[in-house]
Amino acid sequence: MNDPTFQFGWQEIGSVRSFTNPAKRYHIVMNMKGHMGCTCPAWKHTPYANPDGSIPPCKHIKGLLSESLEHEGFDATLFGLTWLAKRIAANL
Ligand SMILES: [Zn+2]
Numbered sequence: 001m002n003d004p005t006f007q008f009g010w011q012e013i014g015s016v017r018s019f020t021n022p023a024k025r026y027h028i029v030m031n032m033k034g035h036m037g038c039t040c041p042a043w044k045h046t047p048y049a050n051p052d053g054s055i056p057p058c059k060h061i062k063g064l065l066s067e068s069l070e071h072e073g074f075d076a077t078l079f080g081l082t083w084l085a086k087r088i089a090a091n092l
Contacts (some may be wrong), residue, residue, distance in 0.1 A: 036054070
């Protein structure tokens, strides 16, 4: 099982609301290689990895990358805000 909360080197980008249970929040994290992880069951139970060692993104990571943040009640950490600012700057 993939569990970023039990591994070193992960930094939290922010948390999102669960689509199925609004009372629940999942935490989206990033490691030093830039790989992203999530604390949702779907991501944790992904049975395979990409050739670069990253785990394919779950719907929360995909939502974050497609900038549909407001719909999920995205709450960024300071690290997450810096990462978002870099992303926005890179797209300009
Ligand atoms: Zn997820």
